[in-house]
Amino acid sequence: KNQVEQSPQSLIILEGKNCTLQCNYTVSPFSNLRWYKQDTGRGPVSLTIMTFSENTKSNGRYTATLDADTKQSSLHITASQLSDSASYICVVSKSPGTYKYIFGTGTRLKVLA
Amino acid sequence: NAGVTQTPKFQVLKTGQSMTLQCAQDMNHEYMSWYRQDPGMGLRLIHYSVGAGITDQGEVPNGYNVSRSTTEDFPLRLLSAAPSQTSVYFCASSYRGGRGEKLFFGSGTQLSVL
Numbered sequence: 074k075n076q077v078e079q080s081p082q083s084l085i086i087l088e089g090k091n092c093t094l095q096c097n098y099t100v101s102p103f104s105n106l107r108w109y110k111q112d113t114g115r116g117p118v119s120l121t122i123m124t125f126s127e128n129t130k131s132n133g134r135y136t137a138t139l140d141a142d143t144k145q146s147s148l149h150i151t152a153s154q155l156s157d158s159a160s161y162i163c164v165v166s167k168s169p170g171t172y173k174y175i176f177g178t179g180t181r182l183k184v185l186a
Numbered sequence: 187n188a189g190v191t192q193t194p195k196f197q198v199l200k201t202g203q204s205m206t207l208q209c210a211q212d213m214n215h216e217y218m219s220w221y222r223q224d225p226g227m228g229l230r231l232i233h234y235s236v237g238a239g240i241t242d243q244g245e246v247p248n249g250y251n252v253s254r255s256t257t258e259d260f261p262l263r264l265l266s267a268a269p270s271q272t273s274v275y276f277c278a279s280s281y282r283g284g285r286g287e288k289l290f291f292g293s294g295t296q297l298s299v300l
Contacts, residue, residue: 116291176228
Protein backbone atom coordinates (compact mmCIF):
# COMPACT_ATOMS: atom_id res chain seq x y z
CA LYS A 74 0.00 0.00 0.00
CA ASN A 75 1.33 3.42 -0.97
CA GLN A 76 2.15 5.38 2.16
CA VAL A 77 1.88 8.73 0.35
CA GLU A 78 -1.35 9.40 -1.50
CA GLN A 79 -1.88 12.45 -3.68
CA SER A 80 -5.05 13.92 -5.10
CA PRO A 81 -6.25 14.71 -7.60
CA GLN A 82 -4.29 12.62 -10.09
CA SER A 83 -4.66 15.35 -12.67
CA LEU A 84 -6.03 18.86 -12.78
CA ILE A 85 -6.73 21.43 -15.51
CA ILE A 86 -7.09 25.12 -14.65
CA LEU A 87 -7.11 28.41 -16.49
CA GLU A 88 -4.16 30.75 -16.32
CA GLY A 89 -4.45 33.16 -13.41
CA LYS A 90 -6.58 30.85 -11.28
CA ASN A 91 -5.52 29.37 -7.94
CA CYS A 92 -5.43 25.67 -7.14
CA THR A 93 -4.69 23.36 -4.22
CA LEU A 94 -3.10 19.93 -4.39
CA GLN A 95 -3.47 17.40 -1.59
CA CYS A 96 -1.12 14.90 0.00
CA ASN A 97 -2.09 12.37 2.69
CA TYR A 98 0.55 10.15 4.25
CA THR A 99 0.73 7.27 6.68
CA VAL A 100 4.53 7.21 7.00
CA SER A 101 5.68 6.79 10.59
CA PRO A 102 7.90 7.97 12.12
CA PHE A 103 7.85 11.19 10.17
CA SER A 104 10.69 13.69 9.85
CA ASN A 105 9.92 16.06 7.01
CA LEU A 106 7.68 16.51 4.02
CA ARG A 107 8.72 17.94 0.68
CA TRP A 108 7.01 19.12 -2.45
CA TYR A 109 8.78 18.80 -5.79
CA LYS A 110 7.89 20.12 -9.23
CA GLN A 111 8.72 17.90 -12.21
CA ASP A 112 8.52 19.34 -15.71
CA THR A 113 8.00 16.85 -18.54
CA GLY A 114 11.28 15.18 -19.44
CA ARG A 115 13.16 16.70 -16.51
CA GLY A 116 14.13 15.70 -13.00
CA PRO A 117 12.16 16.86 -9.93
CA VAL A 118 13.05 20.25 -8.46
CA SER A 119 12.54 21.06 -4.78
CA LEU A 120 9.82 23.60 -3.94
CA THR A 121 9.47 23.35 -0.16
CA ILE A 122 10.70 21.28 2.77
CA MET A 123 8.80 21.25 6.07
CA THR A 124 9.70 19.50 9.30
CA PHE A 125 6.99 18.10 11.56
CA SER A 126 7.07 21.29 13.67
CA GLU A 127 6.34 23.62 10.73
CA ASN A 128 2.83 24.14 9.43
CA THR A 129 3.46 26.40 6.46
CA LYS A 130 6.25 27.22 4.03
CA SER A 131 6.19 29.49 1.01
CA ASN A 132 8.27 29.70 -2.14
CA GLY A 133 7.01 32.54 -4.31
CA ARG A 134 3.53 31.67 -5.55
CA TYR A 135 3.76 28.23 -3.96
CA THR A 136 2.58 27.75 -0.37
CA ALA A 137 2.72 24.39 1.36
CA THR A 138 0.86 23.58 4.54
CA LEU A 139 1.28 20.66 6.90
CA ASP A 140 -0.96 19.19 9.58
CA ALA A 141 1.14 16.55 11.31
CA ASP A 142 -1.79 15.50 13.50
CA THR A 143 -4.01 14.52 10.58
CA LYS A 144 -1.03 13.62 8.37
CA GLN A 145 -2.14 15.89 5.58
CA SER A 146 -0.32 18.44 3.47
CA SER A 147 -1.43 20.73 0.69
CA LEU A 148 0.32 22.77 -1.96
CA HIS A 149 -1.45 25.96 -2.96
CA ILE A 150 -0.52 27.68 -6.22
CA THR A 151 -1.56 31.30 -6.52
CA ALA A 152 -2.22 33.12 -9.79
CA SER A 153 -1.19 30.16 -11.94
CA GLN A 154 1.02 30.59 -14.98
CA LEU A 155 1.50 28.44 -18.06
CA SER A 156 4.92 27.48 -16.70
CA ASP A 157 3.24 25.87 -13.69
CA SER A 158 2.15 23.01 -15.98
CA ALA A 159 4.02 20.06 -14.49
CA SER A 160 3.72 17.14 -12.09
CA TYR A 161 3.85 17.97 -8.40
CA ILE A 162 5.23 15.27 -6.16
CA CYS A 163 4.82 14.94 -2.40
CA VAL A 164 7.73 13.21 -0.64
CA VAL A 165 7.96 12.12 2.99
CA SER A 166 11.17 11.38 4.91
CA LYS A 167 10.82 8.77 7.61
CA SER A 168 13.34 9.89 10.20
CA PRO A 169 16.00 12.56 10.75
CA GLY A 170 19.07 12.12 8.60
CA THR A 171 17.57 9.18 6.74
CA TYR A 172 18.08 8.83 3.05
CA LYS A 173 14.94 6.79 2.59
CA TYR A 174 12.18 8.87 1.03
CA ILE A 175 8.64 7.79 0.23
CA PHE A 176 7.40 9.37 -3.00
CA GLY A 177 3.81 9.99 -3.98
CA THR A 178 2.70 9.33 -7.54
CA GLY A 179 2.17 13.02 -8.21
CA THR A 180 -0.55 15.36 -9.44
CA ARG A 181 -0.32 16.35 -13.08
CA LEU A 182 -1.31 20.01 -13.47
CA LYS A 183 -2.17 21.58 -16.81
CA VAL A 184 -2.58 25.36 -17.00
CA LEU A 185 -4.45 26.61 -20.06
CA ALA A 186 -4.28 30.08 -21.57
CA ASN B 187 27.05 25.45 -12.33
CA ALA B 188 26.30 21.96 -13.67
CA GLY B 189 24.66 20.33 -10.58
CA VAL B 190 23.84 16.66 -11.28
CA THR B 191 24.70 15.43 -14.77
CA GLN B 192 23.35 12.20 -16.20
CA THR B 193 24.33 10.47 -19.43
CA PRO B 194 23.00 9.23 -21.76
CA LYS B 195 19.64 10.97 -22.08
CA PHE B 196 18.11 8.07 -24.04
CA GLN B 197 19.18 4.45 -24.49
CA VAL B 198 17.72 1.39 -26.20
CA LEU B 199 19.04 -2.04 -25.25
CA LYS B 200 18.31 -5.59 -26.27
CA THR B 201 17.47 -8.14 -23.60
CA GLY B 202 20.66 -9.50 -22.07
CA GLN B 203 22.87 -6.54 -22.94
CA SER B 204 24.73 -4.66 -20.23
CA MET B 205 25.34 -0.96 -19.90
CA THR B 206 26.33 1.75 -17.45
CA LEU B 207 24.34 4.88 -16.68
CA GLN B 208 26.62 7.71 -15.68
CA CYS B 209 25.98 10.25 -12.92
CA ALA B 210 28.26 13.04 -11.79
CA GLN B 211 27.77 15.95 -9.40
CA ASP B 212 29.96 18.98 -8.81
CA MET B 213 28.48 20.13 -5.49
CA ASN B 214 30.71 18.00 -3.24
CA HIS B 215 27.66 16.11 -1.99
CA GLU B 216 28.37 13.02 0.06
CA TYR B 217 25.01 11.39 -0.59
CA MET B 218 24.15 10.09 -4.06
CA SER B 219 21.34 7.81 -5.15
CA TRP B 220 19.59 6.19 -8.09
CA TYR B 221 15.82 6.07 -8.57
CA ARG B 222 13.58 4.65 -11.22
CA GLN B 223 10.29 6.22 -12.21
CA ASP B 224 7.54 4.10 -13.72
CA PRO B 225 4.04 5.18 -14.85
CA GLY B 226 1.56 5.28 -11.98
CA MET B 227 4.24 4.74 -9.35
CA GLY B 228 6.30 7.03 -7.19
CA LEU B 229 10.05 7.15 -7.59
CA ARG B 230 11.67 4.06 -6.13
CA LEU B 231 15.15 3.90 -4.67
CA ILE B 232 17.53 1.44 -6.37
CA HIS B 233 20.88 2.03 -4.62
CA TYR B 234 22.44 4.82 -2.64
CA SER B 235 25.80 5.93 -1.28
CA VAL B 236 26.71 8.10 1.71
CA GLY B 237 30.32 8.59 0.66
CA ALA B 238 33.16 7.28 -1.47
CA GLY B 239 33.56 3.54 -0.98
CA ILE B 240 30.16 3.14 0.74
CA THR B 241 27.05 1.86 -1.04
CA ASP B 242 23.81 0.26 0.07
CA GLN B 243 20.69 -1.24 -1.43
CA GLY B 244 17.41 0.57 -1.78
CA GLU B 245 13.92 -0.72 -2.42
CA VAL B 246 14.48 -2.31 -5.86
CA PRO B 247 18.19 -3.27 -6.20
CA ASN B 248 17.92 -6.54 -8.14
CA GLY B 249 19.60 -6.45 -11.54
CA TYR B 250 21.64 -3.34 -10.78
CA ASN B 251 25.14 -2.72 -9.45
CA VAL B 252 26.77 0.47 -8.21
CA SER B 253 30.15 1.64 -7.03
CA ARG B 254 31.42 4.91 -5.59
CA SER B 255 35.14 5.36 -6.13
CA THR B 256 35.03 9.17 -5.99
CA THR B 257 32.77 11.75 -4.35
CA GLU B 258 31.72 13.08 -7.75
CA ASP B 259 30.69 9.93 -9.64
CA PHE B 260 28.08 7.25 -8.99
CA PRO B 261 27.53 4.98 -12.03
CA LEU B 262 24.66 2.50 -12.24
CA ARG B 263 25.33 -0.76 -14.06
CA LEU B 264 22.71 -3.00 -15.59
CA LEU B 265 24.24 -6.45 -15.65
CA SER B 266 21.84 -8.21 -18.06
CA ALA B 267 19.04 -5.94 -19.21
CA ALA B 268 15.46 -7.18 -18.99
CA PRO B 269 12.25 -5.62 -20.36
CA SER B 270 11.15 -5.01 -16.74
CA GLN B 271 14.02 -2.51 -16.48
CA THR B 272 12.41 -0.25 -19.07
CA SER B 273 12.00 2.95 -17.08
CA VAL B 274 13.22 6.48 -16.53
CA TYR B 275 16.22 6.60 -14.23
CA PHE B 276 17.14 9.56 -12.05
CA CYS B 277 20.29 10.22 -10.12
CA ALA B 278 20.00 12.47 -7.06
CA SER B 279 22.45 13.94 -4.56
CA SER B 280 22.42 15.92 -1.32
CA TYR B 281 24.61 17.01 1.57
CA ARG B 282 24.97 14.38 4.23
CA GLY B 283 23.01 14.51 7.46
CA GLY B 284 20.55 16.96 8.96
CA ARG B 285 16.82 17.22 8.71
CA GLY B 286 16.39 19.53 5.78
CA GLU B 287 18.86 18.38 3.20
CA LYS B 288 17.58 19.17 -0.28
CA LEU B 289 17.72 16.49 -2.97
CA PHE B 290 19.07 17.61 -6.33
CA PHE B 291 18.06 15.49 -9.31
CA GLY B 292 19.62 14.97 -12.69
CA SER B 293 17.54 15.29 -15.86
CA GLY B 294 17.03 11.55 -16.22
CA THR B 295 17.87 8.67 -18.56
CA GLN B 296 15.03 7.09 -20.52
CA LEU B 297 15.87 3.42 -20.99
CA SER B 298 14.01 0.98 -23.22
CA VAL B 299 14.82 -2.73 -23.15
CA LEU B 300 13.49 -4.70 -26.11
